[in-house]
Amino acid sequence: MPWPENATHFGSHRIPLQDKQRRVDDVFRSVATRYDLMNDLMSGGLHRAWKDALVTAVNPPRSARPFSLLDLAGGTGDVALRVVAQGGAGTRATVIDINPDMLAVGRARTAERALNHVVTFIEGNAEALPVPDGTFDAVAIAFGIRNVPRIEQALKEIYRVLRIGGRFLCLEFSAVDVPGLDALYDFYSFNIIPALGQAVTGDRDAYRYLVESIRRFPRPEAFAGIIRAAGLGRVSYRVMSGGIVALHSGWRL
Numbered sequence: 001m002p003w004p005e006n007a008t009h010f011g012s013h014r015i016p017l018q019d020k021q022r023r024v025d026d027v028f029r030s031v032a033t034r035y036d037l038m039n040d041l042m043s044g045g046l047h048r049a050w051k052d053a054l055v056t057a058v059n060p061p062r063s064a065r066p067f068s069l070l071d072l073a074g075g076t077g078d079v080a081l082r083v084v085a086q087g088g089a090g091t092r093a094t095v096i097d098i099n100p101d102m103l104a105v106g107r108a109r110t111a112e113r114a115l116n117h118v119v120t121f122i123e124g125n126a127e128a129l130p131v132p133d134g135t136f137d138a139v140a141i142a143f144g145i146r147n148v149p150r151i152e153q154a155l156k157e158i159y160r161v162l163r164i165g166g167r168f169l170c171l172e173f174s175a176v177d178v179p180g181l182d183a184l185y186d187f188y189s190f191n192i193i194p195a196l197g198q199a200v201t202g203d204r205d206a207y208r209y210l211v212e213s214i215r216r217f218p219r220p221e222a223f224a225g226i227i228r229a230a231g232l233g234r235v236s237y238r239v240m241s242g243g244i245v246a247l248h249s250g251w252r253l
């Protein structure tokens with residue numbers, strides 16, 4: 001699905017492309033302090049299993065061999081913290097996110113665990129990463145890519161900052177295609193999640209955006225094509241939980 005030059009969607013609304021980032025930023029500013037709690041509530045804890053699958057695929061070395069991960073759109077640092085917990089003494093993670101409120105929560109969590117020396121937080125835009133070429137052994141993005149206005153540009157940047165032989169992994173909501181589960185999932189998404197969002201964060205619209213943006217995101221095969229078009233090779237994916245999420249993988253060859 002190519003994105004037209006000057007228009008995009010914010011949830012179900014068609015908006016000028018240049019307005020999307022500001023509106024996404026408003027969503028995450030509003031929910032930052034309750035973001036992690038909401039993930040557990042909304043997914044019934046399932047997001048932990050999905051992130052475990054991502055961390056297993058990142059496969060940081062258990063030894064002291066140096067390994068550097070970029071957790072892109074990493075928000076509160078959930079993926080970065082899981083990867084450093086899994087990896088050995090040489091594993092380091094950098095979280096880049098555009099939203100200072102999400103990063104502030106991540107920095108506080110990291111300080112609580114005394115992990116500041118292994119996890120670094122940087123404010124930055126996925127479309128113009130503030131790091132040199134070939135910096136990372138792996139780039140992971142979890143539930144982030146659909147929020148980025150120019151996805152193709154972000155993928156080009158991901159390619160640029162990966163070292164040759166490095167791996168890209170993308171965990172994102174996808175399309176449920178199990179008969180019966182789809183109707184249930186729709187009901188849950190459009191009725192329960194916004195109500196839960198209202199109760200926990202006071203922001204129903206933020207969670208309505210999250211649900212609607214999931215429906216707009218390309219299907220797994222189409223997204224694999226977009227990743228290939230950015231130059232990544234050996235692109236593959238697997239869907240989990242009946243299609244609720246997909247984990248895509250590609251390599252800088």
Ligand SMILES: C[S@@+](CC[C@H](N)C(=O)[O-])C[C@H]1O[C@@H](n2cnc3c(N)ncnc32)[C@H](O)[C@@H]1O
Nearest residue numbers: 073074075097098099102125126142143144147
């Ligand atoms: C749903 S959260 C995911 C956070 C984290 N990866 C996780 O799985 O818990 C999406 C994140 O994408 C970030 N984001 C949105 N647009 C971005 C951009 N252009 N560049 C970097 N981060 C962005 C938001 O600020 C937010 O923290």
